[in-house]
Structures are given as C-alpha cells and as structure tokens.
Amino acid sequence: MKLYILGLVVFGAVSSIAIRDTSSCSVILQRREFRDLSSSEWSMVASTVTKMQNLGWFHWFAFIHVHFFNVIHFVPIFLPWHRRFILEFENVAKYYSPSFSLPYFDPTLDFSNPSNSEFFSGTYMGSSVDPSTNCVTDGIQTGWIMTYPNSHCLNRQFTFTSDPNSPFYWISPEVLYSTIQTSTDFRSFETAIENGIHATIHSTIGGDMSSRYSPNDFSFFLHHSNIDRLWSQWQNIDPSYAPQYFNDPGKPQVSLQDTIFGFPDVVQDVMALARNGLCYSYSDSRYTSISSKRDISFFSSAVSASQIPNMSLSKTLNQETLEKYFPKLDPNGSSVLNIKLPTKLSIKASQVVSVVSSASINSTVPATNSTSAMQAPATQRQSLINSTAVIDTLQNIDPGLLEQVKMPYPSRLSVEFMEMHGFDQNIYNSLYSEMTKIVDVLNEQGYISPYI
Numbered sequence: 001m002k003l004y005i006l007g008l009v010v011f012g013a014v015s016s017i018a019i020r021d022t023s024s025c026s027v028i029l030q031r032r033e034f035r036d037l038s039s040s041e042w043s044m045v046a047s048t049v050t051k052m053q054n055l056g057w058f059h060w061f062a063f064i065h066v067h068f069f070n071v072i073h074f075v076p077i078f079l080p081w082h083r084r085f086i087l088e089f090e091n092v093a094k095y096y097s098p099s100f101s102l103p104y105f106d107p108t109l110d111f112s113n114p115s116n117s118e119f120f121s122g123t124y125m126g127s128s129v130d131p132s133t134n135c136v137t138d139g140i141q142t143g144w145i146m147t148y149p150n151s152h153c154l155n156r157q158f159t160f161t162s163d164p165n166s167p168f169y170w171i172s173p174e175v176l177y178s179t180i181q182t183s184t185d186f187r188s189f190e191t192a193i194e195n196g197i198h199a200t201i202h203s204t205i206g207g208d209m210s211s212r213y214s215p216n217d218f219s220f221f222l223h224h225s226n227i228d229r230l231w232s233q234w235q236n237i238d239p240s241y242a243p244q245y246f247n248d249p250g251k252p253q254v255s256l257q258d259t260i261f262g263f264p265d266v267v268q269d270v271m272a273l274a275r276n277g278l279c280y281s282y283s284d285s286r287y288t289s290i291s292s293k294r295d296i297s298f299f300s301s302a303v304s305a306s307q308i309p310n311m312s313l314s315k316t317l318n319q320e321t322l323e324k325y326f327p328k329l330d331p332n333g334s335s336v337l338n339i340k341l342p343t344k345l346s347i348k349a350s351q352v353v354s355v356v357s358s359a360s361i362n363s364t365v366p367a368t369n370s371t372s373a374m375q376a377p378a379t380q381r382q383s384l385i386n387s388t389a390v391i392d393t394l395q396n397i398d399p400g401l402l403e404q405v406k407m408p409y410p411s412r413l414s415v416e417f418m419e420m421h422g423f424d425q426n427i428y429n430s431l432y433s434e435m436t437k438i439v440d441v442l443n444e445q446g447y448i449s450p451y452i
Contacts, residue, residue, distance in 0.1 A: 018264040019087070019277030028274050031225055032283040034103040035118055042124070046140040048097040049218050053144055057092055061085075062148040062213040068261045069212045074422065076187065076247050076254045078194055079231050080267045084260050086224050087270075087278060089215075101280065104225035107201055111170040112346065112408065112452050114204060115160045125219050129156050134207055146208065146216045154216060157206030159414070170204070171197050171410045173451055174313065175438050180234050181328040186244035189234050195428050196435070198227055200410065203417045210417065229282040232273055237328055243271060308356055309387040310448040311349070316387045317445050325438055342450055348405050349450045352394065355401065359393050391446045405452050406443045409436050 037045065052058060065085070072081040086102060093100040110117035120127045126139025135153035136142060144154045160168035176197060183189035201223050202209055208216040215221070235242045245267055247254050256268040269276045309315035313326055322329060345353065394402040412432060418425055442449075 019084075019269055025274055025277075025279035027279060029101040029280045030283050031101050031104055031229070031280050033106050033109075034124060034222060035109075036283065037103060044097055045100065045103065048093050048100050049140065051096050052093060053141075056147070057089075058144075058146065058216055058218075059148040061089060061215040062146070064262060065215045066149070066212045071261055074194065074424070076190065076245060077258065077260065077267065079190055079227070080245070080270050081260055082224050083228050083231070083270045083278075084263050084265060086221055086228065088263075089221055090280075102225045103222055104229055104282070105201075105219070105222040106226055107170050107197070107223075108173040108176050109342065109451060111172045111410070112348075112449075114168055114170050115158070119219075119222075120158075125222075126156070129158070129207075141218060146213075148213055148216065155207035156209065156217070159204050159206055159411075167408065168204075168411045169408045170200060171435065172407055172439075172449055174407070174442060174447070174449060175410065175435050176230075178325045178438050179435075180230065181237070181326055182324075183234065186241070186246060187248050189231075191427060192431055193227060193230060195423065195431050197230075198223075199413055199417075199421075199423070199428075203413050210420075232282060235272070245271070308353060308390055308448070310352075310390045310446050311450045313447065316447045317442075321441055321445060325441065345450055346452055348401070348452050349448065351398075351401055352390075352405055352448055355398050356390055356393050359397060387446050390448075405448050407439050407447070407449055407452065409439055 034042070049058075068081070072078055090100065090102040093102070105119055107114070107117070107119075110119070114120075119125050120139075122138040124139060126136045126141060128137050129135060130137055133153060134155045134157050136144070136156055141154050146152055146154055179192045179196065180189070183192055201219075202214060205217065205219055208214060209219055243256070245254060245256050254267075256271065257266050259266055260270065270278060272278070273281055314322065314329060317326070391402065394405075410432075413423070413428065415425075417423075418428060
C-alpha cells in the first residue's frame, strides 16, 4: 500500500509540467516504422529501453497503466490518454538518448503471415519463448525480469503458429483503411480501432501484452505509436474531424477540457501533433509511392506490379464499391489513405506478377530505366491486361496460386480475451461482420493485395 501511494506521488511530481506550458516545437522528430530504422538507429533504441528497464521505468509505466486501466478503455479518452502516455515514455527515453524517437509497428504489412513478421525476430522483439515458462528467449528484451506486478520473466503466449493447417491472419491494409475512410465521426473511428487492430495485436502477442500491465512489453509502445499514427491520419482526412471528441448518445458526456488521468493536461492539449509539446510527426514510408522510389532494383518489380490492375483498388473495384468502402480514395495516388505498392512485394504477389507477365505481351511494359513512365498520367500508360483477364490467366495457368492470393478473413478475438477485458461482444461482432463483408467484396471483384 505504501509503495502504491509513493508511486502516485512520484508520478505526480514527474508529470507536473503540463505539455501546453512547453515551448513551441523548434524541432519536429519523425516517428518511423521500425523496419525503416538503420541497424545503428535500432541499436540506440534497444540500448535506451534496456537502460530504462534497468532503472525501473517499465515497472513504472506498467503500474500507471494498471492504475488507470478501468477509466481509459472503451471510452472516448482511450486515444487521447494513450497519446499522452506514450509521449511520456518517449520523453523519458529522450532524457537518456536525446535523438530517441519512438518507432511504430504496422502489423498490416504482415497481415497474411504474422508469424513471419520481422517484428518477431531475434533482431527486434523476439521470435521464440520457452515452452515450459513462456519466457522470451531472444530479441531486445531477452532475459528481462519484470518487477510489476511481481517478479517474473517477460512473458508472451503467441496466438499464431507457423503451422499451415492452423492459419492466422491480421487485418489487411485494405480493410483497415476502409475502416478509416468510412468512419465519419470520432466515436465510430475510435470504437473500430480499439476493438479491431488495437485488440488484435494485444491478443496475438499474449502474455504480459494481453494483461493490464501490458507496458512491461516494449511491443506495447510500438503498437500504440501505430494506433496514434492512425488517429492522426483520420484527424487529417477532413478539417471537421480534427477537433472531434465526444461520447456516444446516452453515455456520460465528455469535454475537450477534461483532465487526462494522471497528467496535468486536458484533452484539448493533445488533439494535434507538432504543438503543445507533441513535437513529432509520422512517416508513412513503408507505403512507398512508386513515383517517389529511386532504387532501380525496386523499380522493375514496381512497374510490373503497377501494370496489373488487380493490385489497384481504383482499377479493380466498381464505382459503387469505391464510394461505399473507400470514399476518400485518391485516384491520383497521392493520399496517405491509398493502398500503395509496398517497398517489397510479398512472395505470392511476386508470383502473380511473374505468371501474368510471362503470359502477356511484354511490349506493353514501359522499357525505361527512369521514373518517367511511372510519373506519367495513368491515361498515358497502357495496363498489361484488364483485371478480368488477370483472373482468367491465373485460373488457366496456376489455379492454386489464384486461390492463395484471395484475401483471408482476419482471425477473430477469442471469447476468453474479450471476457477478460470487458468487451461489448455485440460491438465486436458487428465490427467483425463488417470487416468480412469488405474482404468478400474485394475477392468477388478480383482485387489482389500486394501485401498478400
């Protein structure tokens, strides 16, 4: 009890400076997807968080998250509170390493094969656990002994396996960005994100990450950095979205002047990035536009993939579907909400490019070593073949591959996980049903995700 009270006192002292009292941002740091960091940059991140662990900061952040858990989930303050919380973590890290910027983890890049994600590798967050203890055995948190709520090894219990007979899938970029584009108010967006991609990753990693003291796992902070990125993207879709903060009808009303639990700040203070001490922005470089890519090794596959209309939402889906599920899609490809070609095509997507290209008239592919062909208007570039012909070609040459590139449904949350965290299962079931409808429509109309 004394430790609990002491913890609250110390927290109040450390967080006594309101971010709105911070001087304006002279430098805007960029939070990047973890795979975009160089090896030396990641080493700095790893050494910094290890130092924080040794000094007791992970105990600290886990304790705070548990203390406020019941008032920061499934309520409007979910997004503002976690934005402020991970900023506090980043600020502590910057005290030890001034150039520290919290990376984010975008799981949609790995939606079709989570177990093969670089995130779960020895270089990054760890790929394995001791089957008898569930203790992490590699990655940057190897050997960590967590001290909250008691002394224990960092624990994970992955819900996926590499067994092809038990496939497990995350939410695809297309389904996620449809959700973002069709959420026209704050509560619909927040509810979809919290019950969807947010819960999925907590549940997938399991162990400490699926508990109230999930900040024990550094994955928590990379994951919530991504959640914050998605909120920022949604806020910037429309000027009317940015200031929105309210509760559902019939629920206790909220205000931008509400205090953020545990901090001397109000919600209004964290509603926009690059001000009030929120001196950061987000990079979306993992969704690299082919018109901005200069690497010649990438250029060839990017051009080939760009000639396959089925890998473009705007070229594959009919107008009714686009208006219903992707109303903010930019046909010119400049919007951050567009599904752009990845920096590296998935194995199955590359196979599609190979099969279709070999069966088609290669002379229609621009023969050039510059980016001029990619920068030219779409009307000036000839598609390899139309979307129906792509499906016919795959059906004739490799029907097995055609079946493999159909987008799978995201795996459901377990009832046990939802009950443990107090989910409204009707809300979750409604969200899940909508996600499967989007997947069905994309498959029916012949869309092939370059991330499949």
